[in-house]
Amino acid sequence: MAFIPPVLALPPEITAEIFSHYVGTSTHIPPRSGGPLVLAEVCTRWREICLSTCSLWASVSIDDRCNWNHQVNLLLLQRWMARAGNHLLDLNIWMRSSSPFPILSQYSSRWRSLRFRLNASVPFPFPNGTRVLALVRLDITIPNPHVAVTVTAFREAPSLREVLLSSLGPSQSILLPFVQLTFLRLWRISLQQCLDMLKETPKLEVLSVDTATSRHSSLQFVSPTLSMVFPHLHTLSFCTGSSTVLDHFTLPALETLKLTSFKGDGVARLLELAVRSSCSPRSIAVWFMEYEMSYRCFRAFPSLEKVEIFAYPCSPEPCDGCTLASLVNLLNKDDFLPALCEMKISHCPTEISSSVLAEMLVSRWHGHREGVARLKSFHLSFSFSAGIGSSAIDELRGRVRPLKEAGMDLVIERTPY
Structure with missing residues (x-):
């Protein structure tokens, strides 16, 4: 009897599952590696x-590194799409050429997610009659905001729930079934356009707004009385930009906040929103924020159970309040983050006394402080630029090892960059 390697003796469905992990979430056409x-x-x-596992062919990426004027590449794409059978398709299209779109449009009824860069200098590549009945997620970037364009191909998409729009210019518009969306990310979009879209999205659960690098004017007049209530919105991500958009929100169900480069004016508006909404967020992540602004947010939300802080990897010499020690001192106070259960600090630019950190963690872990929750998880990574050596890291780990052995999720490390 011929020897059969164990890997070839596996049931086909097990082998196909292993193959799916090797192929990953997306394969370039033509393939560069893997696939x-x-x-x-x-x-x-x-x-x-x-050849019989349709899912292996159903997630593809297409970009300008392939010459789509060559018929052989278009033929490969056609056959690749056919191999996916009836499986739903996930497409990532990042190119200027419109040659592949007639082929892709043939399978529009099976698009599940579509991410593409729209070249506004050429006609929109999909016909208005395109049927996208299965489309759940749509991600569109328009690199040239100065060319007028109107996108209507996705207004009839009954399954669409998640939309990401980037770099939409003042003379550009996209007609979508906003009323049914639960996830919306708006990036580099003017304040007026942002509000116009949000007025049509009463079912939103997750909203991400980033106007920090907007190339379009957001100084249009917006009625100060405009008010929008999002009863289901539980997660809000916001980056530096026109924080006046927050003045128009009421978010009674808000649970998670993600803030990037927030300034004083934005923090003040956020706190006003919290009072207006009577919300009690349970999780917050702050990226590249001044320590004072971060602490104001933390103090304003005593309901916070999970806090994540991401500092600048390369920070100038911090002032006295911008040290890890100052945060630890605040955590020793009962009225600062009393509900805290998880904390993660990434790229910390300053060191701390091992005994000071250990005392705070012991105090928070044992839960003997009335009205203060037990801190169950604490992750701390020092920035490489902080100049903290291996011996200092080892000393910190040694000090807190008893807590780790007692069951606390405790990680102390140094980032490689």
């Missing part, structure tokens, strides 16, 4: 499994 074609070349059995 189902590589697996199909190994042996006859693997080839049969690859």
Whole structure:
């Protein structure tokens, strides 16, 4: 009897599952490395499994590194799409050429997610009659905001729930079924356009707004009496920009905040929003924020159970309040983050006394402080630029090892950059 390697004795469905992890979430066409074609070349059995497993062909990326004027590449794309069978498709299209779009449009009824860069200098590549019944997620970037364009191809998308729009210019518009969306990310979009869209999205659960690098004017007049209530919105991400948009929100269900480079004016508006909404956020993540602004947010929300702080990897010499020690001193107070259960500090630019940190963690872990929750998880990573040596890291770890052995989720490390 011929010897059969164990890997070839696996049931086809198990082998196909292993193949899906190798292929990953997306394969470039033409493939540069990996992908189902590589697996199909190994042996006859693997080839049969690859060619019969539609999911291996259903997630693809297309970009300008391929010459789409060559017929052989278009033929490869056509056959690749056919291999996906009836499986839903996830497409990532990042190119200027419109040659592949007629082929892709043939399969529009099976698009599940679509991410693409729209070249506004050429006609929109999908016909208005395109049917996108299965489309759940749409991500559109328009690199040239100065060319007028109106996108109507996705207004009839009954399954659409998640939309990401980037770099929408003042003379550009996209017609979408906003009323059914639960996730919306707006990036480099004017204040007026942002509000116009949000007025049509009463079912939002997650909203991300980033106007920090907007190239378009956001100084249009917006009625100060405009008010929008989002009863289901539980997660808000906001980056530096026109924080006046917060003046128009009421978010009674808000649970998670993600703030990037927030300034004093933005923090003040956020706190007013919290009072107006009577919300009690449970989680907050702050990125690249001044320590004082971060602490104001923390103090304003005593309901916070999870806090994440991401500092600048390379920070100038910090002032007295911008040290890890100052945060630890605040955590020793009962009225500062009393509900805190998880804390993660990344790229910390300053060091701290091992005994001071250990005392705070012991105090928070044992839960003997009335009205203060037990701190169950604490992750701390020092920035490479902080100049903290291995011996200092080892000393910190040694001090807090008893807490780790007692069950606390405790990580202390140094980032490699």
